[in-house]
Amino acid sequence: MDKPLKLIIEAFLFASDRPITLREIQSWLLGETPSSIALALKELQAEYDSLQRSFVLKEVAGGYQLRTQSVYAPYILRMLKTSPTRLSRAALETLAIIAYRQPALRHEIERLRGVDIGGILKTLLEKDLIRIMGRKSLPGRPLIYGTTRKFLEVFDLKDLDSLPKLREIRELGVEQEQLAQARDERQKIETSGKENAASDENEASGETST
Amino acid sequence: MDKPLKLIIEAFLFASDRPITLREIQSWLLGETPSSIALALKELQAEYDSLQRSFVLKEVAGGYQLRTQSVYAPYILRMLKTSPTRLSRAALETLAIIAYRQPALRHEIERLRGVDIGGILKTLLEKDLIRIMGRKSLPGRPLIYGTTRKFLEVFDLKDLDSLPKLREIRELGVEQEQLAQARDERQKIETSGKENAASDENEASGETST
């Protein structure tokens, strides 16, 4: 171990998204005793306290975690509220269908996705990604959906025509990249002799065909 | 504001999983000027450095982010039990071309690399390192590719301007000159007295590639 134990543990705490236990820390290090780890954790705790940082080292759920002090929670919530949110897979698929098939009817979209999409349509409408373009003159006068200007903004598209075509999506095959990966793997494992090299070669080509 | 600006910003940095910009910080606070925020960020930067923590405050992708120091990578990788981000050589080369040539067309990249890159483009798109910027108004309306913000984050770049300038790269400048010289030499020898039209043309095309 060439780095101070204390700082290695700090790095663990920093990069983890959940509390980590003393036992876990021990398992990631070689030859450190629980007591030395416990001591290092105590030191860190004392350090953050004396430095009066915005974060503290807390014992939660049987583990240790770096947490911002609760007085900063209002600020952080303000930040998180404006942070980008992800679209669920279902929402993304529904949006994709509308984008590519618009003007699209609800039952058409449901036929493609195979499930009810009422809730998803509502979410997408709320997020201003889709809009109601009108009603189709069919029995029941179903609503017609299309995408919005906001949709173009979010996806950084000049216009709907810039949406890649299905053909273009398919053209981005995977084989070539797999081949390249296989190559790199091979180059990492330096072959010692030529017989080896030759046999590996066959394997590599075998892989790509699968 | 009842808490020191510096520590509020630290709390933001601690609670965010992406680089945050000075502008964003300003929007989450009331009545703070960009210059006072910039000053606080500088102070934090200096503090972490002088305290010799396991993490530092870095400027990436147009924002600020806390990042562990690279010496702790082996330990953290053991904790995360993941293999590190790996890109194949082919993917890196393709990415390099797109980074410098953007907006870039697929056939341009393929010309430079001499191979089909469909699969690689897909991988880079999946990893969110490149994006589709639109279509070129050429026959077939080909898609235009460029790099993403994630690219800057992954490669520790402040912005695209921070990419090393092509002509700064050692040897290459020399090589370009050599190429031109070699051409001239040959032409002198072989075509004593002929016009240098061809050589001029070559130089021009050499320049456009830098």
Next chain:
Amino acid sequence: MDYEVKLEIFEGPLDLLLHLIQKNEVDIFDIPIATITDQYLEYLDVMQALNINVAGDFLVMAATMIYIKSKMLLPDLKDEEEEDPRFEITRPLMEYMKFKEIAGDFSERELLNRDVFVRQIQPYLREQLADEGSQLDVNLFQLMDAFRRIVDQKLPGVQLKLQLQKWSVKEKTEFIIAHLKQKGSIFFHELFSEDQTVSEFIVTFLALLELIHVGLVKALQRTAESEIRLAPSFDENGENNNG
């Protein structure tokens, strides 16, 4: 075959070519084309002997090299103003080397999740937060991929007709709507331009009929002789005025 068969895998013809040039320690500006071409072809033979699928790109380069080699063998017949035929491969090689070097530089940087790590969103913070984000963390590729997934899943009883024609009614529908949005109302003829083919005409016309049919566009004509005017029947947000 007088060189050692130490097979490295090459990404493409330029990669192989560069390797041969370096192995032979020759000047990139004065490539001994005959030697390099021979070695290049031998290499392709080895690859084929080992059942490695030799991509077309390798063969194209082989052809180019053979052509250059033959050109070099005809010393006095060639046009004196022509450049050295070898520059046809020197130039792309130079470019390739340049980006190869940059790729090397890239991989030496402090890479996220390889060399450096960042904070993760702590779940306890997320829990305090209702889903009300305004920005969206999503990109175009994810959207495309979602569509591809849908199309590929082949739900029972669902047949997706993939339109092969160059212009789809959908695109033209959007085009007309965008046009109307921008200009308020337009003359019928503005939808068509002279460089359009008959099939594009028809598709545009079908799109227009569809729009009029669903009530998003109104077609107006003052007299039988006057031009047909098209007016949007939706408001700014695209909502249908008729409800």
